[in-house]
Amino acid sequence: MNTQSERAMSQTDRINTESPGPATVPRFQTHWNLVSGQLVAVELLWQGEILDGLDACGHPLRERQEAACRQVATVLDGHVGDVRLCLPLEWLELALPGTVDDWLATLAAWGLKASLLSVLVPERRAATDGKALATTLMPLRAAGVEVILGGFGAGASSLSELRELPLDVIRIDRAVVPDIVTDSHDTSLTRSLIQLVHGLHMRVMADGVTHDDQLQRLVDHGCDLAQGDCFGAAQTAEGLHALLHAGASMPQGLLGTRPRRRTLLLVDDEAAILSSLKRLFRRDGYHILTATSGRQGLELLASQPVDVIVSDQRMPEMTGIEFLREAKRLYPNTVRLTLSGYTDLQSIIEAVNEGSVYKFLTKPWDDDLLRNHVAKAFEQSELAAENCRLGGAVHRANRELIVANQRLSRMARDESARRLAMQSAAGASRDALDGLPMAVFGIGEDGMLAYVNRLAVRQWPEWSSALGGDPAPSMLQLLTALGQPAQRSDTDGLCTAINGRNALVWLHQVPGQKKPLGHLMMVQLLEDAAVAAPDRLA
Template sequence: MNPVPEQPGAQPPLTGPQCEAGLALALAHDQLQLQYQPLVDLQSGAVVSLEALVRWQHPERGLLMAHDFLPQAAAHTAAIGDWVLRRACADLRSWRQAGRPHLKVAINVDASQFLDPGFGAEVAATLDEYAISPDALSLEITETALTRAGARCDQLLAGFKQRGLCLTLDDFGTGHASLSSLKRYPFDAIKIDRHFIRDVATSGSDAAMSRSIIDMAHHLGMKVVAEGVETEAQCDFLRRNMCDQIQGYFFAAPMAAAALQQWLAEAPALAPHLLRMHRPPRRLLLVDDEPNIVAALKRLLRGDHYQIYTANDGPQGLEVLARQQVDVIVSDQRMPGMLGADFLRKARELAPESIRIMLSGYTELQSVTDAVNEGAIYKFLTKPWDDEQLRGHIAEAFRVKESADDNQRLHLEVRTANQELAAANRRMEQLLQEKQRQISRDEISLNVAREVLQHLPLPVIGLDDAGMIAFINGAAAALFQQHGGLLGSEAGSALPELFGADGAPPSGRHVARVGQQDYAVHCHPMGSASTSRGSLITLSSQEASHA
């Protein structure tokens, strides 16, 4: 299923001037390429998104990775970014027209693009041009870009979210984003940097860091993507610790658009045993230095439908545990090279969730007692054994393990539900913030409009939809000063000269006499071009009209 990984060349790096001159030609002669690396969901096993990765087909050096030329491409960053955006949108439209409506694409945003105030509008215009919904495109932004943006960061991110774009915080853990600042950022997902994933299955510190990032992101309603996943052990760790998606050569290498289209036609998916809620078969490891004992145990347990692994001594048993998860271990005590108690202690380190049983005809009491007291041994059984009792003890061990697994799965389901709830709450908070910003903008616009109307020489009166006077400008207040305070009054009663005998509000245009002067009265219903309700009444003197 995996394409052949790319092999970067061993040539010396391009210098700045070489890179600048070469990229100008590359853009002019279509030497740039986009390759796409799939992101696979750890819950469904399906491909859910693609990251677009720019490459340069250099005429002399062959295919260059992004890190070979982008750092020296400052003068061409905007042009390359625009090319990536348009090519990704064109490919995405092609895939969607080919029957993949849910496929999404992520593009990397350079810090200079992020800081460009026109970049959001450019993205929106390109999406409109290719008829792609904004939520189909994710912008991957690094912590470095956030740091460079400084105080403008919140405004820039809010602008992207207002346009409906998805946002991913890339390479998390390598920059300066603090937990407090991350809380206010409207990111939809976080990518754990590959440096934490490389040794996540063997390094306690990397494992702890990855778990903390996953827990924190889920608490904030964000999804978590692990990049640089290259082994099944890494994938299994991420599966068990609630990571949402993985990206890396373990599942698929980056591919050109045409190759990707063919690859997707094969419906690639993650193996079932690597899914988050997977229930594995019952796996049993038998460790004994006597081949006939191992053979007898396998015959005895054949009908119980266990997936059985065997080893002839402790070191072989540890090798099995290093490459294969097991649920129950049955080990002899007296074996050459390593006692069974010592083997089970090490097994506990490699597979702490396994149930460990010692089956031995030799009893070195102190060693076994210590192992039991330390928790390395679940039960100690003696040889020769009673077949049914032994089968019963092993079956009970599997029930204990499966009960713990069921509790873990229930815990995962609860965490999944909590994550979805947190994500929904985060979306609601973002929507509320946007509504508050809109209200603030509307208030500013309203205040400006009120100020303009207040200083117009033309009398203006505003009525709400119940016919009450809600606004009166200076010119109108001066004209009707003999009526006293008018705000909040019923217009038909307070200003009878403007209304008919029945007090009905005016409609269209008519002439009314106010004091010793005739005025043309115009009524303008509101709401045709806004959400405003009510009406505006303007008065213009007939003399001014005739003049």
Template sequence: MDPVDDAVAELLLYQPLVDLRNGAVASLEAVVRQPHGAAGEQLLRRTCLDRRLWDGGVLAGAEVQVAINVGAQQLHDPAFGPAVAALLEQHGLDPRALTLELTEATLLKDAAASDAALDFFKRIGTCLVLDQFGTGPASLANLRRFPFDFIKIDARFVREAVVNHSAGALTKAIIAMAHNMGIRVVAEGVDTEAQCAFLREHLCDLIQGDFYAPPLPPAEVGELLRADRRLAPHLLRTQTRHRSLLLVDDEANILSALKRLLRPDGYEIRTAASGEEGLELLAQHSFDVIVSDQRMPGMDGADFLRQARNLRPDTIRIMLSGYTELQSVTDAVNEGAIFKFLTKPWNDEQLRHHLAEAFRLKEIADDNERLNMEVRTANHELASANRRMEQLLHHMQRQIHRDEISLNIAREILQHLPLPVIGMDEDGMIAFINAAAGRVLRRSGALLGNDAGSALPELFPAAGITLPPLGHQASIDGLRYAVTVYPMGERSAARGSLITLSRCEEDA
């Protein structure tokens, strides 16, 4: 191996991006430990080599992409696209195995050059990601202008989404907006289960962060892919969540008694000795039902459940207490923070019945959420398909425009040639006559749109033939012309043929 490649390999790590539909690794972002330690071409070459090694050793046909970050200097270099295509071909990689991540600032340094570069990469099938979404101008016009497949929500929004209402609302709005435009969404900086659960609930497509795995060296990436490690089923968009219960009480004997009573019912039970500790658990994990004591030192149960509702609005919240400060409990009930209020000492069967009812209501809500999620997912897939069709139509229109320009140039060149040229379509109709041919055939009358064999019988000496014979000479107005035929379609999608007339030497 090239010593330069060895040096680059020491700098290169890969962080997985995980699909929330199936919990599997969908992509790997190349991360450089020392961003100025290697040139972009070296990194790209090494990335292609690593991807090829995984493809042969551990992927077994899985469509795992590799993402690289591209700066303005690379993107706007006319040689960059062809160089990438050549590297992919050299390593036997499908262009769809590569993802290019770009920031909006990179694109806007030269929007016209960005248009051309992104058009090239979309034509060969490369995936495009708008990175650091939310940190720059984030213009909706740019989302429509450039053919992105994904946007990546910046980590600072993701980390605050479950603890800050405004950040959570913004994250949800970004996901909904992108999906309505047919663009999929990646969330980076996902470090906790709570963040993952929030993103799953709001239909984020991929997550990236230390919750699943930090950036890893290539060998460890190979081990991870070989093991096919996936997210837990309850964190996936298409799986039923486990029945999880959080018990909050400052008395250890009460918590122990509740756990003994409820363990046979199959709940996943976590406990907290205070409201503050309960909120810490809620920030890290999702729960279906919460049971809290009212009278606790520091934060009382009503205040805890209010904050729990704000943090996890989809939970079912129950208060269990032998002491009641009536006003705070009444307020909490009226505000919707409490589903039921139960007293100590409790009746075992009644408590189990109330909890079973709470979980039943939660399961109904989850079923409704799943149905809603399936509809939203189907709508998102439809929007994505429409976006791909729009992009395809856009590329076809641009190609048609380019072809029309080329055709007009070719027609103009042929018009000015001193050599008589006649164009026939595939059915033998006259489609084009340049000025020189018009002068030679001026006595033949109107020719365009007529059958060539009928309008120009001197070019077709034998009845029924569709093209003049090779080496044929024709007499036109007493002058001899050599007739040469050039069938179209050998190197293009053109059909028909071109016929040229050259004065024979004895007549010249």
């Protein structure tokens, strides 16, 4: 972290130490973007406590957690930049009764827009309840909520199940992450999981990152997001305010965005040769590491990034080719050279055919020639790193475009479905009005005649002909009479004579979301009714 954020961390650590336990004071874990180095989300830590219980002070836990979320919403609203609040799906289901729309409405009332929300889904739900889960998640994601699947890599969900779920981020379980630096098998597993998730056009988050070595290796493997103790202790709502105010960010050196010092690893079982090589390359300004065996060389590779390796061939326990073969498997971006006094053809063939070495050089060496070969190797390494960086940027941009296109497609489908539903409802309404045993006229708020049903066209052609314009004078006279509450009854209607025909007339306002849409006037002829009084004639 930078200096300001470290100071904020120390302050919030003190707050956390003095505060009661996690069951009484809600805490939040930060999510970090490993590309930009920025804080992108805060997650409510919830281990399934009983929401209807009481905390140590006698306050309901549900109210305490809801109040904390409201407070965080206020903090995030005042922060420059998009920082999401991540809420566990199970917490939403227990704390916010009702449908998904009800959840979104409640959260919006707290000040949390859907576009600034994330939902964390446990992996076991995907394995046991995939179809019902998809039904819940689809409207959330369509509204703009980010969906994160947690616990990947340690559960029983299959890839086919994951493909059926509307997911944005897959979080690698913390059980997979800890040995990423020291265990070659876990390193390969983590890299494979990252590549697998990227192949599904989703982003990857690592959970439980505890130190910078793990973080650096995750960055090297192209991981997108991370969370864990490496970024500081879990925060209270008050602590988050201090953290965001300090402008916390990851050190740029961990992100690979700044050129680091060229690092050269020399491996030889003879100390005198290592000393000679160090003196030779010191003038070139390299950061030089030395190892007296292949095993020691692998340990150095695991502890810090290396650009170029120069290794002897004949060494005890592990030959140079065996060492470089393992280095290539675990750290394929390194450029590897062999420097050997034994030029047996078989060794050269193995090194070249397996692609383990960039150059095969012989002892004794020419100083200028060796320095030139190593300088070219560094250029090759930097070119490959730049290609990898650009390729990663293009790949991330493509993934984001794919996700955006998928979301836009779903929104378009939803909008099309809504439009069809509205058209269907409008058609059904027209059919219902056409089936009424009375004439129906629709008058808009602007006073224009906007609708007539079939019976209105048949019984009142002189009025229906004004459709799309101002009503006929006789119709306007009737509307004026209906506009006087004393002249009509909402239930019995107005009994009047229209052009010598007796009729009952009703006028009802059509409500809208913000203001009335207009009025419906319904006219029913009374063939046997008495003629209305003269003062009530239209």
